[in-house]
Amino acid sequence: MSSCFCKSEAQKVKLDDKYLNLEDPNHPANLICELCRLFYDNNWVTGTGGGISIRDVKGANPNVVYIAPSGIQKERLQPWEMFVVDRRNEQLLRTPNECPEELTKKYKYKPSACTPLFMSCYTLRDAGACIHTHSQNAVMTTLLYEDKVEFSMSHIEQIKALPRLAINPETKVVEKVGSMDYHDTLVIPIIENTPYEEDLTDSLQEAIKNYPGTTAVLVRRHGIYVWGEDVWKAKVYNEALDYLLELAVKMKLAGIPLVRGTSE
Numbered sequence: 001m002s003s004c005f006c007k008s009e010a011q012k013v014k015l016d017d018k019y020l021n022l023e024d025p026n027h028p029a030n031l032i033c034e035l036c037r038l039f040y041d042n043n044w045v046t047g048t049g050g051g052i053s054i055r056d057v058k059g060a061n062p063n064v065v066y067i068a069p070s071g072i073q074k075e076r077l078q079p080w081e082m083f084v085v086d087r088r089n090e091q092l093l094r095t096p097n098e099c100p101e102e103l104t105k106k107y108k109y110k111p112s113a114c115t116p117l118f119m120s121c122y123t124l125r126d127a128g129a130c131i132h133t134h135s136q137n138a139v140m141t142t143l144l145y146e147d148k149v150e151f152s153m154s155h156i157e158q159i160k161a162l163p164r165l166a167i168n169p170e171t172k173v174v175e176k177v178g179s180m181d182y183h184d185t186l187v188i189p190i191i192e193n194t195p196y197e198e199d200l201t202d203s204l205q206e207a208i209k210n211y212p213g214t215t216a217v218l219v220r221r222h223g224i225y226v227w228g229e230d231v232w233k234a235k236v237y238n239e240a241l242d243y244l245l246e247l248a249v250k251m252k253l254a255g256i257p258l259v260r261g262t263s264e
């Protein structure tokens, strides 16, 4: 498995583009490609499902958001294929459709159908990156909790990898105030799936507002959205959650309660 970012095609064509930097492996457009390959190998973004968006938190303009195109095999993405959007007004700053035809092969790219959901995490939670996976652990959890609107779990060491979030009483903004403890109960809201991804936006926003302590939302029979302060935090939270959801499925099937001391 390669961990380098794809630059070959764009290099051959010689792109002069202020929203790309093929030499910097930490540039959001390159990281999206690298992480999608990693996620693909975990079965999280296969068959074009799922994806990741990154906000350029360390760049000159931290409102710049990178979004992959829709319906593309995520493990084959290239940096030049990214859309760039301004978080404040959702104005499109860059489209891959303006790249030379040698690259686009006349294919008309559309931004990911997850764009309004990613933007919700940026605006409501000031996220630095947002990951969407079709992880079977996430889907299976929502099936085992078919009649529930939230998932709970406690007393598992890996919970400590997740952030402790709280509303700042002055700014009213949700902030990270530390990490969760072993004794804490992890609670993740579950929203119902809709035929079109963008139609999930209202219920995702509602869940984000109703659960200030969460850094993820499960989507029934579909997958999960996970966000973090920056791309690396989002990656860690997604990995920790997927581990916990895999364990939860096994525990549930073995009849072991997920919240210690209860029958749940």
Ligand SMILES: CSC[C@@H](O)[C@@H](O)C(=O)COP(=O)(O)O
Pocket (backbone or CB within 6 Å): 047, 048, 049, 050, 051, 068, 069, 070, 071, 072, 111, 112, 113, 114, 132, 197
């Ligand atoms: C396999 S189709 C999946 C899509 O409908 C959607 O759920 C998804 O995760 C990815 O959407 P995309 O527009 O390709 O970024």
Ligand SMILES: [Zn+2]
Pocket (backbone or CB within 6 Å): 049, 050, 132, 133, 134, 222, 223
């Ligand atoms: Zn999806």
